[in-house]
Amino acid sequence: MQRIIVIGAGSGGVMAANRMRRALGPDEAGITVLERSDHHIYQPGFVPLLFDLEKPENLVRPTRDLFLNGIDLISDEATLISPKDNKVTTAQGGDLFYDYLVIATGAQLYLDEPAGMREGLEKAERVFTFYTLDGALKLRDALGRLDGGTIVSSAAEMPIKCLAAPVKFILLAESVMRMKGKRDNYKFILTVPTLSVPPNIEPYASALEAILKSRGIEVMLDFTPATVDSENGTLEDFKGNRVNFDLLAIIPPHEGQDLLQNSPEVGDPVGWVPCDKNKLLHTKVDNIYVIGDAGAFPSGKTASGAREQAKVLAQRMREHIKGREPEAIYDGHTVCPIYTRHGRAMFAEFDYDRSISPAKESYIKWLIHIHVLRRLYWNFMLKGLM
Structure with a gap:
């Protein structure tokens, strides 16, 4: 029996483990998942949460409840991978040995750049991020208190999880304030380090840029933040361009x-x-796979991408263990839902070579993202059923 270890129980790790369990009999492979957190968070719900379109209790479930029977979950943290020995060392001092390793460790936020960002986030007065559940709740409360001023949405660097997140935040914020009859009290600014509007793929970039312009939202491209001054409310890039803000939502x-x-x-x-x-x-180790945000993939870091990767991974692992040459490949397919206003959304769907869906807003897409996707995620996607 082959030993498969999956490090990480985010979207990619859970989907991969469950799909492999469905593809392989218990006598063919033992599957062990190593995860340090006892809870799993539905991160696509963070932006709706900011505007009371989602509830925090809907976004969290115990990690242990996500796996099929026949998968062993170890609550520990991996600290070292030794590929020559096929070994993973854990924080509790144990060594785990594998025949195949799946790395699904995701991404983490780097808070020491731009300068001043960490201090601003800790104060939580003007500077916020919605890339953690705690941060999203703080930003939700701050938006509720704010009665006017300049709201800035900024991505510090690329790549990030969900390339279009800074865009959908600023568009939804503007739309909500307009619905409340307070649009004239606000100025909205989007800064991104890229040369086009994320997700930086046509036709979506041009369509979103046109929507932003039509709504009076200022867009600053090629803006890589160098400093955040939370006390004075300024964001400055490496070229000396400066933006003033009353509230900054920054993606570290x-x-x-x-x-x-x-x-x-x-x-x-x-x-x-x-x-x-x-x-x-892995480019150098032939029994290590990677899935999700941890991989240096040219495609976007999304749960949708991880779902497609999990399908390919399970097929390839089955072929490995049956002694056949794996043929399944991942074509880069991903879908990035983008809120364009309250009641409208666009799906940016693309792969490595082309865009797939049209750059059109619709109410149906909004309904799918707000009311359907979370249920599909918990009940079908994570379980490897779609």
């Missing part, structure tokens, strides 16, 4: 987990895992 830079930064044979210096974008295999 992302990096890979410490585990991968400390395992140089597996991760790069920033903690991303170099991998074949189609086969999901």
Whole structure:
């Protein structure tokens, strides 16, 4: 019997483990998941939560409840991967040995850049992030208190989870204030470090830029924040461009987990895992796969992408264990739902080579994202049923 270890129980890790369990009999493979957190969070719910379109209790479930029978969950943290020995060392001092390893450790926020951001987030007076549940709740409360001024949505660096998140936040914020009859009290600004509007893929970038312009939202492209001054309410980039704000919603830079930064044979210096974008295999170690945000994939870091990767991974693992050459490949397919206003959304759907869906807003897409996706996520996607 082959030993498969999955490190991480975020979207990618859970989907991969459950799909592999469905694909492989109990006598073919033992599947162990290593996860340090006892709860799993539905992160796509963070932006709706900011505007009371979602409840926090709907976004959290116990990690242990997510797995099919026949999957062993170990509540511990991986601290080192030793690929030459096929070994994972844990924080509690144990060693786990594998025949195949799946890295699904996700991304973490790097809070020391831009300068002043960490201090601003800790004060939670003017500077916020909605990339954690606690941060989203603080920002929700701050938006409720605010009665006017300048709201800035900023992405510090790329790549980030959900490329279009800064766009959908500012569009939904503007729409909600307009619905409340307070639009004239506010100025809205979007800053991004890219040369086009995220997700930086046509036709979505141009369509979103036109929507932003039509709504009077200022867009600053090629703006990489260098400093955040929460006391004086200023955000400045490396070129000296400055933006004043009353409320800043900033997405911090992302990096890979410490585990991968400390395992140089597996991760790069920033903690991303170099991998074949189609086969999901590590570029140098032939029995290590990567799924989700941890991989250095050219596609977006989304739960949708992880779902497609999990399908491919399970098929490839089944072929490995049956002694056949795996043929399944991942084509980069992902879907990024983008709120364009209250009651409207757009789906940016694309793969490595092309855009797939039209750049059109619709009420149906809004309903799907607000009322359907979370239920599909908990009840079907994580379980490997779709």
